[in-house]
Amino acid sequence: MTNKIKELREENHMTQVRLSIELEVSQETVSAYESGKHYPSVASLIKLSEIFHTSCDYILGLSDVRFSNIFPSNSIKEQLLYTKWERLTDYQKDLLLAYLDGLIAMNGLVSPEQ
Secondary structure: OHHHHHHHHHHOOOOHHHHHHHHOOOHHHHHHHHHOOOOOOHHHHHHHHHHHOOOHHHHHOOOOOOOOOOOOOOOHHHHHHHHHHHHOOHHHHHHHHHHHHHHHHHOOOOOOOO
């Protein structure tokens, strides 16, 4: 993860100071993230993913997929849903789809398949 934050920051031509301002933390904190002395909080991790238009999993080194071309809206929620979806078994995916169909029907919405 430490290299990912620095890599993303440098790719976006950002200084540690500028990133610290966007994250609302000190420059020393950003430096500590990049050196591995400290890890970002969940809130900071989400902000990092929003700033760099990538997934939290990519920043954490859990995925090589950045999502920049997959989600044109760059919606963090959509990215998180996709990341979690990919971790499910086929059976779990079927259960989730059935649940979503029920949720849509319960709210009187029309499913895209209909």
